[in-house]
Amino acid sequence: xxxxxxxxxxxxxxxxxxxxxxxxxxxxxxxxxxxxxxxxxxxxxxxxxxxxxxxxxxxxxxxxxxxxxxxxxxxxxxxxxxxxxxxxxxxxxxxxxxxxxxxxxxxxxxxxxxxxxxxxxxxxxxxxxxxxxxxxxxxxxxxxxxxxxxxxxxxxxxxxxxxxxxxxxxxxxxxxxxxxxxxxxxxxxxxxxxxxxxxxxxxxxxxxxxxxxxxxxxxxxxxxxxxxxxxxxxxxxxxxxxxxxxxxxxxxxxxxxxxxxxxxxxxxxxxxxxxxxxxxxxxxxxxxxxxxxxxxxxx
Amino acid sequence: xxxxxxxxxxxxxxxxxxxxxxxxxxxxxxxxxxxxxxxxxxxxxxxxxxxxxxxxxxxxxxxxxxxxxxxxxxxxxxxxxxxxxxxxxxxxxxxxxxxxxxxxxxxxxxxxxxxxxxxxxxxxxxxxxxxxxxxxxxxxxxxxxxxxxxxxxxxxxxxxxxxxxxxxxxxxxxxxxxxxxxxxxxxxxxxxxxxxxxxxxxxxxxxxxxxxxxxxxxxxxxxxx
Numbered sequence: 001x002x003x004x005x006x007x008x009x010x011x012x013x014x015x016x017x018x019x020x021x022x023x024x025x026x027x028x029x030x031x032x033x034x035x036x037x038x039x040x041x042x043x044x045x046x047x048x049x050x051x052x053x054x055x056x057x058x059x060x061x062x063x064x065x066x067x068x069x070x071x072x073x074x075x076x077x078x079x080x081x082x083x084x085x086x087x088x089x090x091x092x093x094x095x096x097x098x099x100x101x102x103x104x105x106x107x108x109x110x111x112x113x114x115x116x117x118x119x120x121x122x123x124x125x126x127x128x129x130x131x132x133x134x135x136x137x138x139x140x141x142x143x144x145x146x147x148x149x150x151x152x153x154x155x156x157x158x159x160x161x162x163x164x165x166x167x168x169x170x171x172x173x174x175x176x177x178x179x180x181x182x183x184x185x186x187x188x189x190x191x192x193x194x195x196x197x198x199x200x201x202x203x204x205x206x207x208x209x210x211x212x213x214x215x216x217x218x219x220x221x222x223x224x225x226x227x228x229x230x231x232x233x234x235x236x237x238x239x240x241x242x243x244x245x246x247x248x249x250x251x252x253x254x255x256x257x258x259x260x261x262x263x264x265x266x267x268x269x270x271x272x273x274x275x276x277x278x279x280x281x282x283x284x285x286x287x288x289x290x291x292x293x294x295x296x297x298x299x
Numbered sequence: 300x301x302x303x304x305x306x307x308x309x310x311x312x313x314x315x316x317x318x319x320x321x322x323x324x325x326x327x328x329x330x331x332x333x334x335x336x337x338x339x340x341x342x343x344x345x346x347x348x349x350x351x352x353x354x355x356x357x358x359x360x361x362x363x364x365x366x367x368x369x370x371x372x373x374x375x376x377x378x379x380x381x382x383x384x385x386x387x388x389x390x391x392x393x394x395x396x397x398x399x400x401x402x403x404x405x406x407x408x409x410x411x412x413x414x415x416x417x418x419x420x421x422x423x424x425x426x427x428x429x430x431x432x433x434x435x436x437x438x439x440x441x442x443x444x445x446x447x448x449x450x451x452x453x454x455x456x457x458x459x460x461x462x463x464x465x466x467x468x469x470x471x472x473x474x475x476x477x478x479x480x481x482x483x484x485x486x487x488x489x490x491x492x493x494x495x496x497x498x499x500x501x502x503x504x505x506x507x508x509x510x511x512x513x514x515x516x517x518x519x520x521x522x523x524x
Contacts, residue, residue: 083457088504110457110459110464111457112466113456113457113466115456115474115475116474124456124457126458127507128504129457129458129459129460129461130459130461130464131462131501132504146504163465164466167463167465168468168469168470169483169486172462172482173462173463173465175462175498176461176462179462179499179501182501183501191465234466234468235468
């Protein structure tokens with residue numbers, strides 16, 4: 001089902017995210033690969049699950065194959081598609097492939113730069129940017145490719161986009177967000193934010209945009225991970241106070257602490273927008289209890 | 300300017316393997332500016348080649364080796380000397396090397412023309428004698444009028460045309476924290492000019508056909524073929 005339909009129905013949309021493995025995932029009657037299991041943990045708790053596209057420019061199983069696998073296990077995938085590795089021909093072709101294979105939702109992204117990944121000598125593509133990709137995808141939904149040729153059958157994809165509320169200057173990020181909306185973005189997922197005041201400023205500024213937004217929340221699993229994100233993950237800032245809080249967790253109590261922090265942040269920032277996008281990075285098993293704690297806070 | 304760096308001596312020597320008598324051709328244009336192929340660098344390489352048992356029979360540094368109008372008058376009178384060489388070694392950009400090859404062919408010489416430098420881009424000298432940076436990608440479809448005179452095709456690591464990615468932090472690029480985010484620079488510049496509205500304009504995907512190589516410029520027609 002399209003996420004846009006859920007937003008239209010006034011649902012508070014909960015999504016999560018998995019990263020495909022580095023390797024083939026042929027199932028052949030055996031147990032599903034770990035990233036599918038990760039998604040299955042939360043099958044009854046989330047509306048859909050993002051499938052990352054060679055995230056952080058680290059080469060992995062393709063997001064389309066992984067999205068299809070999720071679909072076969074009864075989950076609703078959000079197919080992430082980046083401009084980093086595909087030119088405009090490949091992007092359009094992959095959008096049509098996704099729709100043909102039954103994918104309903106696509107998240108259109110620029111993509112992390114190759115220099116951040118494990119194939120630093122690769123040739124970066126970036127033939128088009130995320131705003132242009134949205135326009136192209138909208139065109140395919142309307143039955144035309146980007147040069148105006150008619151399609152035998154239009155695609156029918158809900159088009160998602162991302163925004164970073166922590167970007168400075170925020171005005172510049174919002175200018176781009178508005179362009180994304182003008183060119184076809186129908187819903188947004190935000191970069192992870194840990195500062196409720198910052199998120200509130202963002203949420204107020206974008207209220208008039210009249211587009212559904214999901215608050216993005218990466219589950220912080222350890223102080224080490226928080227520090228790593230601050231140093232190496234572009235666009236994310238974890239406040240020192242949260243790192244200290246994680247450090248105070250008793251032996252063996254990190255997961256409980258992470259769940260507690262995740263719930264608190266979700267309660268603080270979720271209600272400011274129309275949904276939450278959890279990025280649990282392998283700890284999807286905490287999501288059910290977090291959602292339990294959110295009951296009544298968001299509809 | 301076409302920026303160049305020197306190849307390691309071992310690579311230069313390897314390229315000249317099997318050749319004893321060498322003619323050295325520098326370039327008094329860009330390579331001189333980059334301290335890689337002016338007369339001084341040609342002389343320095345000549346010394347090193349000699350120390351490694353090679354014979355340098357000619358050192359010449361045309362004003363602009365990539366330009367036939369300058370290179371031909373400088374090299375043609377040296378045809379006989381070049382005839383004595385087993386190989387030519389050019390300290391210039393890849394263009395200088397190939398113009399030198401064109402010319403040797405015109406002069407009736409069949410000599411290997413080797414390169415001693417790596418060409419690293421179309422760059423602009425920002426600090427004379429010290430630093431040049433890449434600011435233009437020669438895309439064939441200049442958008443500087445829209446972007447406050449700062450090129451996102453070149454200075455944004457992802458060549459984004461419609462604003463920044465989400466990866467910049469404190470105005471710096473996700474690829475290199477020492478590098479300014481091109482879009483933050485563009486934003487600041489347009490804000491200073493009172494032209495922020497320009498950023499609202501959607502820019503279409505570039506026509507990379509205009510950058511498809513190899514391009515030929517027809518001066519009089521003002522046309523790229």
